[in-house]
Amino acid sequence: xxxxxxxxxxxxxxxxxxxxxxxxxxxxxxxxxxxxxxxxxxxxxxxxxxxxxxxxxxxxxxxxxxxxxxxxxxxxxxxxxxxxxxxxxxxxxxxxxxxxxxxxxxxxxxxxxxxxxxxxxxxxxxxxxxxxxxxxxxxxxxxxxxxxxxxxxxxxxxxxxxxxxxxxxxxxxxxxxxxxxxxxxxxxxxxxxxxxxxxxxxxxxxxxxxxxxxxxxxxxxxxxxxxxxxxxxxxxxxx
Amino acid sequence: xxxxxxxxxxxxxxxxxxxxxxxxxxxxxxxxxxxxxxxxxxxxxxxxxxxxxxxxxxxxxxxxxxxxxxxxxxxxxxxxxxxxxxxxxxxxxxxxxxxxxxxxxxxxxxxxxxxxxxxxxxxxxxxxxxxxxxxxxxxxxxxxxxxxxxxxxxxxxxxxxxxxxxxxxxxxxxxxxxxxxxxxxxxxxxxxxxxxxxxxxxxxxxxxxxxxxxxxxxxxxxxxxxxxxxxxxxxxxxxxxxxxxxxxxxxxxxxxxxxxxxxxxxxxxxxxxxxxxxxxxxxxxxxxxxxxxxxxxxxxxxx
Numbered sequence: 001x002x003x004x005x006x007x008x009x010x011x012x013x014x015x016x017x018x019x020x021x022x023x024x025x026x027x028x029x030x031x032x033x034x035x036x037x038x039x040x041x042x043x044x045x046x047x048x049x050x051x052x053x054x055x056x057x058x059x060x061x062x063x064x065x066x067x068x069x070x071x072x073x074x075x076x077x078x079x080x081x082x083x084x085x086x087x088x089x090x091x092x093x094x095x096x097x098x099x100x101x102x103x104x105x106x107x108x109x110x111x112x113x114x115x116x117x118x119x120x121x122x123x124x125x126x127x128x129x130x131x132x133x134x135x136x137x138x139x140x141x142x143x144x145x146x147x148x149x150x151x152x153x154x155x156x157x158x159x160x161x162x163x164x165x166x167x168x169x170x171x172x173x174x175x176x177x178x179x180x181x182x183x184x185x186x187x188x189x190x191x192x193x194x195x196x197x198x199x200x201x202x203x204x205x206x207x208x209x210x211x212x213x214x215x216x217x218x219x220x221x222x223x224x225x226x227x228x229x230x231x232x233x234x235x236x237x238x239x
Numbered sequence: 240x241x242x243x244x245x246x247x248x249x250x251x252x253x254x255x256x257x258x259x260x261x262x263x264x265x266x267x268x269x270x271x272x273x274x275x276x277x278x279x280x281x282x283x284x285x286x287x288x289x290x291x292x293x294x295x296x297x298x299x300x301x302x303x304x305x306x307x308x309x310x311x312x313x314x315x316x317x318x319x320x321x322x323x324x325x326x327x328x329x330x331x332x333x334x335x336x337x338x339x340x341x342x343x344x345x346x347x348x349x350x351x352x353x354x355x356x357x358x359x360x361x362x363x364x365x366x367x368x369x370x371x372x373x374x375x376x377x378x379x380x381x382x383x384x385x386x387x388x389x390x391x392x393x394x395x396x397x398x399x400x401x402x403x404x405x406x407x408x409x410x411x412x413x414x415x416x417x418x419x420x421x422x423x424x425x426x427x428x429x430x431x432x433x434x435x436x437x438x439x440x441x442x443x444x445x446x447x448x449x450x451x452x453x454x455x456x457x458x459x460x461x462x463x464x465x466x467x468x469x470x471x472x473x474x475x476x477x478x479x480x481x482x483x484x485x486x487x488x489x490x491x492x493x494x495x496x497x498x499x500x501x502x503x504x505x506x507x508x509x510x511x512x513x514x515x516x517x518x519x520x521x522x523x524x525x526x527x528x529x530x531x532x533x534x535x536x537x538x539x540x541x542x
Contacts, residue, residue, distance in 0.1 A: 083289055087287040
């Protein structure tokens with residue numbers, strides 16, 4: 001566990017000197033701020049809800065999560081620091097977990113800074129605090145799954161751009177898998193809906209804490225990190 | 240300290256190394272000599288636990304590289320080729336990061352020790368991205384020495400350095416013998432005789448020779464190629480040289496510049512000098528030619 005922490009700490013610190021991380025943060029807050037000012041705020045006069053803010057955060061996360069994770073392994077591979085890191089006395093799983101935690105940490109910093117918007121709603125309106133709690137649980141779980149998928153994508157290539165699109169593509173595939181649910185028949189439709197990532201988000205934003213959704217996101221995170229570890233191990237054979 | 244037996248590594252259809260067998264005794268500096276793409280780096284990567292071999296066995300410091308990879312990695316210090324480093328970190332932060340990864344108890348004392356040993360004093364706060372090639376090399380070496388490993392594996396430690404830095408690094412490495420067991424790779428022949436006690440020569444993934452630098456030099460003696468340069472060669476100079484007893488082949492590299500291959504074991508320099516002076520060709524230079532690495536491999540593989 002100490003190794004995980006060592007890896008995570010270095011990677012987390014590297015975010016704060018990375019231009020890409022700052023660019024991602026700017027885009028995140030710019031889009032969030034614009035929507036809040038021009039779309040959410042005027043509406044809030046009639047509906048005092050924080051659901052919209054959370055739904056914006058999760059939508060933008062689809063893009064910023066793979067942008068935050070694309071460097072994690074790909075950059076180490078490109079600059080060949082991975083070679084040295086893989087000869088350190090740490091397990092491949094510890095390396096992956098450390099990288100994942102650093103990415104999740106930076107993502108949570110962004111989410112925490114974005115909490116200014118729900119706070120504004122609290123200051124001037126009367127939203128349901130339960131929505132806030134479940135909303136944040138949803139954002140954190142969703143973010144963890146996205147960051148884990150992005151970490152997996154980053155192990156696949158030494159090219160950060162490819163890693164970005166691989167990560168984005170994985171999430172996109174997990175959204176589109178639910179699309180044919182309506183025409184797939186009752187049983188198959190149910191399975192497809194259960195697999196689709198977006199079908200697990202709505203309840204959190206409506207104040208419902210359903211363990212099925214929690215289990216879905218946690219399993220997705222663990223599966224992605226497990227696969228990332230296997231890919232990394234596989235590279236020891238293929239060089 | 241290091242035992243390698245029948246080590247083979249294939250990447251798909253390409254065989255990088257085949258049936259590589261050698262051993263290194265405790266405290267010894269072993270030179271791994273070979274041209275680029277001979278399999279030196281692949282062998283080293285297997286010994287450091289970075290790559291998994293396709294076949295064969297290797298033990299480092301008594302641990303099997305396949306079965307006890309983590310133990311092997313604890314006992315090995317590795318300096319990869321081109322010294323990969325994190326440009327955004329400072330020298331001290333980088334060493335501190337590795338001290339934590341290595342789980343060192345007296346981290347601060349060890350960091351100070353390697354900074355002094357590798358002549359990095361005064362550079363602790365420097366950003367790695369701003370370091371020159373020579374300092375990057377020293378930092379890479381400092382990282383490899385940080386945990387006082389029994390075995391050091393250095394891939395082309397003098398690659399890309401200027402002559403003064405090369406001498407410094409070589410001295411540093413020579414100072415490690417006894418305390419550490421060292422494998423270093425190089426494609427520079429003199430480097431081996433200056434730094435190493437024993438040499439393994441690898442070519443196209445196979446070991447073609449093994450021995451002390453003196454033994455290998457003795458085996459390669461009798462190569463006897465001589466360069467003769469004259470100012471005013473006669474038109475039939477080539478034929479005249481050719482007629483000397485003991486000359487196997489003459490090649491005219493440039494007008495007046497002859498590469499003379501002598502029969503094995505014969506040094507024809509006195510005869511060549513006499514010929515050139517006697518005929519008034521204006522002898523400019525006459526010297527034995529060093530074998531290129533490629534010629535050495537050809538010679539060794541022919542035997």
